[in-house]
Amino acid sequence: MKYYTVDILTPSKIIAKSIPAESLLIPTVRGQINVLENHTHIVTKLSTGVLTVFGGPDYADRNFLVSNGVCKILENKITVLANTAEESTDVNVERAKLSLQNAEEKLKNTEGLSLEEIDEYVQKAERAKLRIQLAEFTRPR
Template structure:
């Protein structure tokens, strides 16, 4: 049995096919979704979406930048604010962006700037994690 996964962002479809399993970062933690999962709707956090395909049990990684997900009747729809397949991310650019975001965050002045720089840092970290398949 499989799941139908559709990942959409405002300007394109990131993923639209059958999968065996996903691991999704929500605002209340990570959840694993297998066929016949209980119906839920949840907010998606900045984090990694891991997708396991039917053939060869191969895993794919998506850097997902927040949104919402709906799971019902083996259909998963993720409406993301932004997303990138790990294969589309330049590892050197992602690492440089992460280092800049980290430096900016350490120099943040005031609450507003700290919040903005923290979000930029979380986005950059997620892209690095997607490329390297690691978690900080």
């Protein structure tokens, strides 16, 4: 079985380095793409969403929340450069709930907010919801 190696990076830190992957699901601005063996070489824009790394029979599956950025697939190497990213096991649910509450509070009364600020709070709420869902979905039962 041919494996990809996956790096997930943000401007502030390395989230994951050289993760073995049999396949991946990547959120892009054009929809989710499934990367399988012998995938064509591409560079694509990421959207906010869950990136899933399937480890196959030899490695555990891993889930990451990524927000905006780019993904490059070249040969057997996948590089994800995201504005923000975190693994499902690192999500602080309480902090995410607080962030969601704050963003929803700001969006209740948009008077005095610019369109850019409104968009920023909508994106913060979306990221917080995804973080909560991801953490609860991947939490050991």
